[in-house]
Amino acid sequence: MDRSSIIKVIALMVTGFGIGIDFTGALMLVPAIENSFDADITSTQWVLNIYALFFAMTMVAGGRLGDMYGHRKIMIIGLSIFLFSSILCFVAPNLDFLIGARALQGIGAGCIWPCTLAFGATKVSKPEHRALVMGLILAGVTSGNVFGPMISGLAVSFGEWRYFFLANVVFSCISMATALLLMERETEHKKGEHIDFAGMAILSFAVLLLLYGLDMGADWGWTSVPLLLLFFVSAVLFTLFPKVEKRVREPLLLPQMMQNREFRITLGLNMFNVSAAFVALLYFPQYMQKVLGWSTFESALGLAPLTVLLAVGSIVSGTLYNDFGPKRLLLWGYLIATIGSASIVVLPTGLGYFQILPGMAMIGLGATLTVGPSGTAAVCAVKPERAGLVGGLSFMTHLVYGAISVACATAIMYVASLSNLGHRLAAAGIDMSKADQKVLNGGTLDTTSARMVMKKLSPDEIEKVKDAIASAFDSGMSMAFVFSTISVSVGVVLALMLDEDKLHKVES
Template sequence: MERDSIIKVIALMVTAFGIGIDFTGALMLVPAIENSFDADITSTQWVLNIYALFFAMTMVAGGRLGDMYGHRKIMIIGLSLFLFASVMCFVSPSLDFLIGARALQGIGAGCVWPCTLAFGATRVSREEHRAMVMGLILAGVTTGNVFGPMISGFVVNLGDWRLFFLANVVFSCISMATAVLLMQRDKTHRTGEHIDFAGMGVLSFAVLLLLYALDVGSDWGWLSVPLMFLFFLSASLFLLFPRVEKRVKEPLLLPQMMQNPQFRITLGLNMFNVSAAFVGLLYFPQYMQKVLGWSVFESALGLAPLTVLLAVGSIVSGTLYNDFGPKRLLFWGYLCATIGAASVVVMPAGLGYFQILPGMALIGLGATLTVGPSGTAAVCAVKPERAGLVGGLSFMVHLVYGAISVACATAIMYMVSLSRFREHLAKAGIDMSQADQKAINGGTLTTKTAQAVMQKFSAPEAEKIKSALSMAFDSGMDMAFVFSTLSVSIGLVLALMLDEKKLHKIES
């Protein structure tokens, strides 16, 4: 590549690095946030899910706004929102306030990311360099994924998880400086574009209601009338979405694109590759902290087999894309991820860290071979002026399904762990109320609520309760990965169905 192109790619990688730090770094803060706000995992999962949802639902609009008004301009606006939201996260007085600030962070990131991808896809002088550039941008994100947990561990060891969001502020400022100084203004824009706010709103509310229903299911009762009503409303909105799309001028899913069966398969391949990785990023650190007793920083280092493979592999998959094509990369990637998720379930619990080590490595390798190629295949299937739209669309389905996967896995994990916890308590001869069981199930014993529960029992009983909680958490995590295994295996089938010769340029 020419020197000018290399400089632009470095600038894009810096921006991607800042986004990558925020995502995995926030995951590592979950136990500390539980302690700070006296919450449990079903509540604190929203720190991840609300960010992923708003990130996902903003990306298509962000990509189209970039196509209309200039990717550089929308990127700077998005970075400004992200910077403001990071400050709000730092000063959050409550969990609800923090979740709201994370939603705003997601909106900012949703404006930045598709424009970053579009820059990579359209500012390369030679067509054969496109896949490599996309791989380098993804490497910027995944390198941030590696350093994010380490930054989280460091600030938690300092005694305040809020300091992590100051790192967001620093990298947002650096990214804005590189965008202003190194990225050229767009010379051509698409005119007459329309943004499908109606479709975005219907789909967002459908997903939000589904996530909320999965969150409160254990408290309300899975067969309760209010919960069934929430599921009904969510399903109704999902069914309404295609009808809304037929009436708007320019829908989220352009008919020209969706008429190509191979493009639809590619979108599916962007979805299912995320299930094992998202669930692993949430539960592997918690397993290390809640079951193995590791510190946040030790857990960040323990997560390295997953995060380092993601970072290194993004570069490798970008260079392999042209040589091997997406079909082979996606098939082997999905196969690795499926085996990795299944290994977490079948490995004996007594192995400790080695129970999850093979799974982390294989899930990381699987994500390496699927995330980049599936996104690149989708972006390369359209004309350059549609790169922002499709870049946002492919990652929208990626993150929306990721949020749904985490919510489903957490609901399964909570139900199974609560059931196993009750069984272990009964075997130990400990009488604990159902309210107290729910209060400490799946969480950390250092919250105020958990400490109040534990004070009701003698020291020997407390040790038995801690042991019961660890075994219950392990059982719940196993069932969460059963869900992930089934989910990722769908992608394996889609990879076999992909026909590269028919993945053609779409007239749009």
């Protein structure tokens, strides 16, 4: 590559790095955010879920807007949104405000990411350098995934989780400057492009209602009329989505693609591989902090076996795809991830960090063998002219199901840990109201509400309660991984169903 192309690739890598640190880094802040806003895990999970959902639902539109108006222009608009929303996260006065700012961040990222990929694929280098350029951009993102937890750990060690979002501001400014100075304006754009806003809106509301219902189930009661009505409306919207897709001009899911068996299978393979990884990224740092008593920075280092494997594997998997083929990679990847997820359930609690280390490594390795290859397989299942659309759809599916997995796992975790906490308190002879148990369950003991509950107890009772809370969290996390194990195991079945011969001979 010439000097100009190298500089542009570095600029795109910096942009990718900023996207990468935001996703994993924010997860490490969950306990600190709980303390700051007096919240529990069912509420703070939205810091991850809302970002993933809005990122996913904006990405396809962001790519098409880039085609229509220029990738450089839409990238700069996305960076401006991301910069502004990062400032909002920094000054957020309450959890609802922070969640709204994270949604806006997701919209910005959804504009940035597809345009970054498109710019790298079409404008930076010669065609023979395209694979290298895309690999380097991906390396920027995965490097951000590794360093994100460390940056957030340092922010918390300095006494303020909000400092993490200043890193977003810095990288957004650098990325915007490089885009303005180093990336040339595009003069030719696609015409006649249409965006499926109706389909995006219906699918987004369906997922949002489902996530909100899973969040509120423990408070409203799982058989309450408002909750059942919420789930019913969500189900109606999910049912309505494919019918709307048949009527719009350029749907997210073309009917002819959905009639393609191999495409349906590969789309499913893009879904189920994220369940264990997303749940692990949310719960392992909390386990290290709430049960093992580690600091945020120590837990960031403890998470390295997962994040480093995800980073290295996402680059290596492209080479493995050609050598071994998608079916073999996906089957072994899903099997390893299933075993890793199940190990969290079956390993004894007294092992401490070594209770989660084997599962962490296997989940990371399983994701390595499935995330990239499943996306590539989906692209191979359709005509070449639909590759861009399917690439966006596969990543959208990936993120949406990841958000749903976290919500389902958290709902299960909260119910299981609350039940376990009640039994352990009763066994210890401590009489505590259900309301106080809910305050302590799934959160930290440093919130204002938790401190008020703990003030009612004697020193001896406080120690017993702390042991009960740690045990309850461990029990709840294990039940969350029961869900993940079942979810990931579906991918094993889908991988066995995949027909490689038909995959590479598709006519649809």
